[in-house]
Amino acid sequence: MVSLESVDFSYNNLTGPIPEGGTFRNASFKAYVGNLGLCGDVRGLLSCFSTSGEVSHKHHKRLVIAIVVPVVGVLVLAATVITIMLLCRDDHREKLEMEKAARESSESSIWERECKFTFMDIANATGNFDEACCIGRGRFGSVYKAELPTGHVDAVKRFHVAHSEEMVDMYQKSFDNEIAALTEVRHRNIVKLHGFCLKSGYMYLVYEYVSRGSLGEVLHGEEGGTKLDWAMRVKVVHGLAHALAYLHHDCSLPIVHRDVSVNNILLESHFEPRLSDFGTAKLLNPDSSNWTAVAGSYGYMAPELAYTMRVTEKCDVYSFGVVALEVMMGKHPGELISSLPSLPEGKESLLKETLDQRLPAPAGQLAEEVVFIVKVALARISSNPSSRPSMRFVAQEISAQTQACIPQPFETITIGMLNSFWE
Helix, strand or coil, X not given: CCCCCCCCCCCCCCEEECCCCHHHHHCCHHHHCCCCEEECCCCCCCXXXXXXXXXXXXXXXXXXXXXXXXXXXXXXXXXXXXXXXXXXXXXXXXXHHHHHHHHHHHHCEECCCXXXXXXXXXXXXXCCCCHHHEEEECCCEEEEEEECCCCCEEEXXXXXXXXXXXXXXXXXXXXXXHHHHHCCCCCCCECCEEEEEEECCXXXXXXXXXXXXXXXXXXXXXXXXXCCCHHHHHHHHHHHHXXXXXXXXXXXXXXXXXXXXXXXXXXXXXXXXXXXXXXXXXXCCCCCCCECCCCCCCCCXXXXXXXXXECCHXXXXXXXXXXXXXXXXXXXXXXXXXXXXXXXXXXXXXXXXXXXXXXXXXXXXXXXXXXXXXXXXXXXXXXXXXXXXXXXXXXXXXXXXXXXXXXXXXXXCXXXXXXXXXX
């Protein structure tokens, strides 16, 4: 290479350090143009030390960028998506909470024809549903007495907290049934629903307060042998007959109560009856088969419900007969009902011995009314639904006061005679 005087490596895409010889070092920059990878002690070229470091640095930088940029991009995208989802969820939750608050606000306002009051009025009147204000408990809830500042006294039914999905459905159905039935009816012998509301997960029904409590409590308690005399008992049966006749025949859709019993009849101060507890009531739709699950109280349900699920007014008719007999006898007539088909002729029980022995035997017009009610009741506990006269018929008979005179002395009338007397 001693004789080498000039070199020209331009545009060969060469890399690496140039040789240390004078010819290479003294060559002009033009001799190395087009070789970006060359380095050396020539003006215009980078020194090999700095180039190596910078190349390495650039390579490292490019590697870092190649790794970091996609990762950061993914993280930013993920964060954006998560933020949007959280914002949407918060907006949805806020919307639900606002809807719930609005719903509870509107539902907390309890309607009433004479005046309006709120849930807070009820809560304050019951000491926030204190046990001292509790006047009864049932399968679905507890009932509280609420004395409002306006002077109104109401009975508030608060449904129990449901501990299973099945119970939630059952309570909701009972709640809906009461509202559907009682908002449609207006009758002096049916308890009045003042309003309803949903609050903090509880369901509330607000009724008129009926002072004496249930017929069962009065009939089987001390008042049954004193204040609940024959005239009051006739009054109770008449009121119940009119209430059922109204439900079956005078509503836009016939309503079957399905749980008529002495415990679901309330008595006001003058023993005027109020049919209550419509939690199992059913509106009969003429376009439906009206098949449903069995409902009612043991000892009052019609016998056909043991083999059919079809609900008709005749189910209430049977229950009315049982209640009417219980009112007259002072005890549940289960034993009498089961013995009727097998009563031997000549050994029938006397009516006077079957009636409530805590009261003196009825006499005069009152005796005729008692006999009439027992006849009516016996005709309605027939095992054959089609043979049970309708409630409208008995209500009309009561209103017309066409009871026949007693055909023989009251003391000689037997249950068998009354059971076969009805036409």
